[in-house]
Amino acid sequence: MQKTSRWPNDNFSDKYVLYGNMLFRICMIFLGNKEDAEEAMQESFIKLMYKSPKFIDDQHEKAWLIRITTNICKDMLRNIWRKRVVKVGEIESFYDRPSDTYIMEEILKLPAKYKAVIYLYYFEDYSIKQISETLGIKDSTVKMRLKRGRDILKIELEGEEL
Amino acid sequence: MKKNDIKRVIGKIESDKGIEYRLSKKIHKKQNRKGIFMPFLSIASIVILVCIGILGVNFFKKYDKPIDNTPDTPLHSANSAAISIPKLELPNSSSSNAMFDMIGLIVYQGRIYTQTGTKINPGSAENLIEEKLGTTKDNINEWSKQDDYVEFASTIGVQDVYSVKGYDKNFRIMTNGELHNAQFYECLNGITVKTGADIFNKLKIENNIKTAKYEAYESWNYSKQQYKEMGDLKTLNNFVGELKNTIPYKQESMPKMFEDSENQKFIYISLSDGSEVQLRLFKNGYIYYDSVPVFLKMENKVFNELWDELL
Numbered sequence: 001m002q003k004t005s006r007w008p009n010d011n012f013s014d015k016y017v018l019y020g021n022m023l024f025r026i027c028m029i030f031l032g033n034k035e036d037a038e039e040a041m042q043e044s045f046i047k048l049m050y051k052s053p054k055f056i057d058d059q060h061e062k063a064w065l066i067r068i069t070t071n072i073c074k075d076m077l078r079n080i081w082r083k084r085v086v087k088v089g090e091i092e093s094f095y096d097r098p099s100d101t102y103i104m105e106e107i108l109k110l111p112a113k114y115k116a117v118i119y120l121y122y123f124e125d126y127s128i129k130q131i132s133e134t135l136g137i138k139d140s141t142v143k144m145r146l147k148r149g150r151d152i153l154k155i156e157l158e159g160e161e162l
Numbered sequence: 163m164k165k166n167d168i169k170r171v172i173g174k175i176e177s178d179k180g181i182e183y184r185l186s187k188k189i190h191k192k193q194n195r196k197g198i199f200m201p202f203l204s205i206a207s208i209v210i211l212v213c214i215g216i217l218g219v220n221f222f223k224k225y226d227k228p229i230d231n232t233p234d235t236p237l238h239s240a241n242s243a244a245i246s247i248p249k250l251e252l253p254n255s256s257s258s259n260a261m262f263d264m265i266g267l268i269v270y271q272g273r274i275y276t277q278t279g280t281k282i283n284p285g286s287a288e289n290l291i292e293e294k295l296g297t298t299k300d301n302i303n304e305w306s307k308q309d310d311y312v313e314f315a316s317t318i319g320v321q322d323v324y325s326v327k328g329y330d331k332n333f334r335i336m337t338n339g340e341l342h343n344a345q346f347y348e349c350l351n352g353i354t355v356k357t358g359a360d361i362f363n364k365l366k367i368e369n370n371i372k373t374a375k376y377e378a379y380e381s382w383n384y385s386k387q388q389y390k391e392m393g394d395l396k397t398l399n400n401f402v403g404e405l406k407n408t409i410p411y412k413q414e415s416m417p418k419m420f421e422d423s424e425n426q427k428f429i430y431i432s433l434s435d436g437s438e439v440q441l442r443l444f445k446n447g448y449i450y451y452d453s454v455p456v457f458l459k460m461e462n463k464v465f466n467e468l469w470d471e472l473l
Contacts, residue, residue, distance in 0.1 A: 012189050016182050024177035034181075041177075042185050049189065075420065094174045103163060103171045111266035111277060111318060122168040136387050144339060152300065152319045155163045 015048060019062070023069055025123070029115050030073035032108050033087040040076055044069045063134040070116045070135065077112055106153055114149035121146055122155075245410045245456055249352030250274040268298055268323060268335065268347050269315040275335055275347035277318075279440045279452045280365070282336070286436020287344035292325040295335060323347075328435055333364045346437070350454045358408030358458045361451055367402050370433045374398055376472045379426040389430070392471070398431070401460075401468040408449060408458035416457055419444055427472045443469065 023044055027037035047068055048061075055061040091108070095101045110118065116135055120126040126134065131142045149155075266277035282290060298316035314323065324338065325331040326346070338344045355361060362368075374392040381388035392398055413419075425445035432438045442450040447465040448457040 012186050013182075016185070020177050020182060021175075024181065025172055025175045028175050029172070038181055038184065041181070042188055045185060045189060094176075095171070100167075100171050100174065103167050104175075106163075107168070107171070109317060113277075118168070119172065122165050123172045148319060148339065153163055153168070155165055155168065 011049060012045060015045065019048075019065055022062075023065070026066065026069050026116070026119060027073055029107060029119055030070070030112060031076060032091070034090055036076060040069065040072045043072050047072075066116070066120070066134055067136060074112060110149055110152060114145045114152070117142055117145040118149040118153070244354050244356040245412055246354045247351050247455060250276070266318045266345070266347070267316060268318065268337075269313060270295065270323065270335060271313070271332075273332070273349045274351065275349045276351075276453065278334075278346050278348040280346050280348070281438040281440075282344040282346065283432060283436045283438055287336070287338050290326050290328075290336065290344070290435060290437070291338060292327045295323045295325055295331070297322050298337070328366060330364060348452070350452070355410040355454075355456055357406060357410070358449075358460075359406035360410075361454060361456075361458070362402075362405040362408075365439050365451075366435075367405070367431055367433065367439055370435070371395055371399065371402065371431055372434050373432045375430050375432075377428045377430070378472075379424065379428070382426075382428050390472075392429075397468050397471050398429070400464055402431070404460055404464045405449070405458070408460045410456040410458055411448070413450075413455040413457060416448075419448065419450075419457060427469070429468075429472070443472075445469065 020041075023041045024037060027040040027044075028034070031037050031040060044065060048065055052061075052064065055064065088105070091104055092101050095104070107115070107118065117131055120131045120134060121128075128139055128142050128146070131137075132139045135142070268275045296314045298314045298318055298321050299312070300316060300319045318337070321337040321339065324336050326334050326336050332349065334346055334348050336344055336346050350361065350364075353360060374395060375389040376392060377387075377389050422444070427443045429441050429443065430438055431441070440452075443465075444450065444457065447460045447462050449460060449465075450457055
């Protein structure tokens with residue numbers, strides 16, 4: 001993707017190219033609508049650009065960003081959980097097939113704490129250890145959340161150990 | 163469902179240029195505002211300080227006596243009468259934008275119990291189990307009709323549900339998953355909160371503390387898990403003893419509380435029975451428990467003694 005230098009903040013544009021889609025996916029999975037997702041992304045990027053620690057490498061930066069974004073989403077869920085809406089129409093707009101919409105709706109229904117684990121394991125192809133390090137939770141907790149999430153979603157094991 | 167289905171479906175969610183553009187503008191605006199206003203703020207601060215200084219000198223010249231040290235007024239002048247937390251209503255499937263909550267919940271005896279931040283320490287779950295109440299159904303989604311909210315309807319899959327030793331089952335129930343992942347579910351809706359006793363007495367913290375630790379906001383927010391153990395529990399015990407006398411304020415009447423990130427601390431209190439209660443503290447004496455939509459205000463002296471210890 002080309003760098004969007006016409007926009008006011010070049011550093012932001014670089015980071016958006018790197019992480020925009022990833023953060024949007026995480027926020028949509030947690031929050032279920034674009035408006036809240038955008039608000040959470042804004043906070044994540046502000047933290048990345050103004051309040052982040054010095055990163056060892058790109059992986060460190062990515063892991064940090066995933067962790068703070070899931071925390072931001074969880075905090076938003078805590079604050080607004082009674083007002084939050086999943087906008088079915090917005091979800092449908094990403095898909096051509098009703099079966100895909102159905103799968104995403106099933107993911108959206110997961111309890112919040114399983115979502116990050118499911119996302120990292122199945123989308124980012126992270127190992128249990130990587131998820132544990134990224135989210136700062138124990139291996140056993142990752143395994144449990146993965147198992148629960150998989151049970152709820154009825155995901156076939158396909159030769160996996162867990 | 164196959165794992166590739168998950169990957170494909172998540173991959174189809176993509177942000178658009180509109181989001182990038184709006185975020186870019188907002189972040190740029192924030193950066194500029196900071197740059198533009200900082201000098202003015204500095205000048206304004208000096209002017210205010212000078213004014214305070216002049217007024218202060220005149221005040222003391224006029225009265226020449228100590229100012230009455232009355233207790234601080236609440237941060238926000240919200241209504242502090244008894245607060246009714248409405249019974250959690252499940253979504254109405256007839257609405258055009260179907261709503262549902264993504265938190266884990268269980269329906270039991272007409273009440274809705276939601277996942278709580280209070281944890282069960284590994285190895286303690288077996289000791290907390292009292293009696294099996296039933297098994298959850300995995301049947302709640304955004305299209306559920308009111309008729310679907312039958313006994314043990316849930317969003318958590320199929321799990322056995324138990325009452326918890328030492329706790330009122332009208333307030334707390336639990337599941338006991340594999341790999342030490344037991345979970346409490348609490349019903350703190352459909353209740354009236356006159357004082358902190360209506361919430362904190364249910365948690366059975368008083369005279370029951372085994373250990374405690376705390377965490378600064380920075381650590382909590384970035385999941386750094388930089389906990390500090392609390393060695394001397396005397397101040398904490400005083401604080402816990404005072405929880406029942408706290409006064410409730412509606413969360414919605416104090417909308418800025420969560421935004422004030424610098425003035426928050428978290429304490430984690432491990433109880434003798436193996437449960438761990440998390441309380442979120444806000445400077446000026448406010449306490450928040452889990453997702454209960456009230457802030458509970460404590461008398462300043464007791465609160466501040468604990469607050470000052472959490473360095």
